[in-house]
């Protein structure tokens with residue numbers, strides 16, 4: 001009887017061990033699968049580790065909280081910084097101190113405590129009408145200048161891309177000045193905030209406005225899309241604040257899930273995503289700026305010219321995130 005019990009126990013242990021070993025890594029991703037699938041296919045080819053992507057536009061943090069210890073998530077990928085912070089704030093990540101990650105990703109692009117790592121950077125550009133304004137030497141502060149009254153188009157102020165920009169304004173100018181600035185920008189809007197970043201450039205093409213706020217990679221994406229190319233052709237891409245602090249950048253990034261069932265393999269994947277081939281793939285496929293210093297931007301992206309980026313450490317955006325949301329509410333930016 002004892003022997004049978006032992007054998008049964010061993011059987012259970014072995015089968016749970018082998019199912020763990022055969023398990024796939026699970027990525028919870030705010031980034032769309034087509035952006036990362038080719039990179040993950042390379043990872044699987046090199047390591048033999050299979051990866052499954054669970055994509056969601058929102059609610060990943062809530063889902064992980066709900067799942068708790070039973071969450072299958074190993075790595076989380078986000079398309080912007082505030083979502084990384086949300087994971088950290090809710091205690092859903094595990095810090096990683098890894099030599100490869102620390103080498104590949106400059107200190108300003110990762111959490112000092114290893115809770116999150118940036119993978120790509122993107123500029124919040126100011127696009128200007130070729131026909132009416134031409135190329136501009138412009139600052140974010142200029143967006144509140146009355147000379148642009150009725151000329152500016154943007155998506156919702158509450159979108160994470162704009163919240164991060166407002167957070168950077170608070171970091172540099174304080175809340176009182178930023179509130180005045182937001183009121184000025186609001187007074188200059190051509191229409192109620194709406195649509196996505198590309199829709200603003202389209203609106204310039206259609207003559208609804210002369211200035212649009214938008215992320216850098218959308219310019220590249222419009223240029224290679226036959227339907228959208230005329231929108232991109234109607235504008236100049238400008239890198240703001242080149243005479244002073246540099247252009248505001250946001251990042252996409254990754255974190256190790258707190259209850260990752262496969263920590264060793266998950267960290268291997270994180271190392272891979274920070275490595276030169278993966279960084280190159282991000283640069284070409286999604287037209288973003290790699291965080292790894294020795295990986296150049298794609299030829300198309302590089303053709304927009306060199307620029308200086310705001311040196312404000314990314315984590316300082318996080319510290320001003322709530323204040324930025326509160327100010328956007330206070331000035332009723334979207335109404």
Ligand SMILES: [Fe+2]
Pocket residue numbers: 079215
């Ligand atoms: Fe985006």
